[in-house]
Amino acid sequence: MSGIDVDEGTKRAECEHFESVIKAFLFYREHALNVVSKAEVSFARLPPQHQAILSHLPTKFATQKRCVDVNQQFLNTIVAHASSFTANSHLLQGAQTEFPFITCQGLDMDKIRCTLRQFVRDWSEDGQAERVQSYKPITDALESYYSHYPMDQRYRLRVLLPGAGLGRLTYDIAKLGFSAQGCEFSYQMLISSNFILNYAPGEKTLALHPWVLSSSNVWDAEAHQFKQVLVPDEMPGGLPPNVEFSMVAGDFLEVYRNQRGEWDCVATCFFIDTASNVVQYVEHIHTLLADGGIWINLGPLLYHYSDSADVDSTELSYTELRSIVLHYGFEIKEEAERTCYYTQNPNSMMHTIYNCAFFVAIKKPSRGFIPTPTPVPHVTMPNPYAGSPSPQGYAGEVGFEEVYSTDAFHRC
DSSP: OOOOOOOHHHHHHHHHHHHHHHHHHHHHHHHHHHHHHHHHHHHHTSOHHHHHHTTTHHHHHHHHHHHHHHHHHHHHHHHHTTHHHHTTOSTTTTOOSOOSOOOSTTOOHHHHHHHHHHHHHHHSGGGHHHHHHHTHHHHHHHHHHTTTSOGGGGGGSEEEEESOTTSHHHHHHHHTTOEEEEEEOOHHHHHHHHHHHHTOOSTTOEEEOTTTTOOSSBSOIIIIITOOEEEOSSOSOOOOTTOOEEEEESOHHHHTTTOTTOEEEEEEESOGGGOSBHHHHHHHHHHHEEEEEEEEEEEOOOOTTTTOSSSOOBOOOHHHHHHHHHHTTEEEEEEEEEEEOOSOOTTBSOOOOEEEEEEEEEEOOOTTOOOOSSOOOOOOOOOTTOOOOOTTSSOSSOEEOSOOOOOOOOOO
């Protein structure tokens, strides 16, 4: 683990934050039943003649509760493996994953509902359409730019994915033969990716009902609101020889602050607008890339901190952002607008559509260096957080960098 010294107060605060996330996972059923109860109370207050017309609603509520129970079972399974995550973290030594009593105070339940939807996007057949929209342009660009590399030499190319979420894009890139590392900031995502990548019992063995509490804009409750989704659609594993695949926990700017020129590609998907200062992200990505390395980006500019009263936020238009990319020495080789959904219920009456900026930018060679089309052994600094790929294809347990405040933003 990192040699950064951390005082006991910081460790305690980090443990408390982690425990609040675990409590939210475990409190889901109580939260969800409160939502259903509100609907039941509203039904009970209807005039008797209206209750008679809507006599099917009690049965609907009962179905809703059964779906909630399934979701809680799924979340419990994730929490049951969270101790393997804390075991690898210096900051989280002593953090609890079991509690005799939990109250809703201070718990972010919206992020738990968001996490369920993220599983659909990344690890189900139902999320395939979204992955084609958001992930395939990135993998296509990666394969196109490095098409001169033989398949058995791709592992020498290192691809970094900040904001990796549940790790599906990182895994898909590793499947293509590239060595890939995802970095994630959110405990909700970290303990969930730790589970799905390391401990999933089998293909399509885990059921969840991601839309069960979404009662508006529903065409058909039984078919759509209560729809069961099975994960994972594919078991992680079977990576090409020599490919390194890993996940790192922590803040992108902190974790990689001493890795100048060590990466051949940085791929950002729905990520750069999570910055309070997006210029800092551009600068950092440029620093991390080797000469001739590429930055592949796809996503909107829904700035995370734009409505925050406590955090400064610099919000740039795409035109302004583009000028910053060029300023730091990138050459934009490909540029397009891509239409994408994000964790949407495909059967809903309402959809949020993102018109995303997609670009491929090359870090201009400096000091006269020109990339050669002939694969060259890539010398890298050893990474103490990434182990050898497990039989499932995941690089051991998630390593945790000594970085603080892992309360990250995710679109729902």
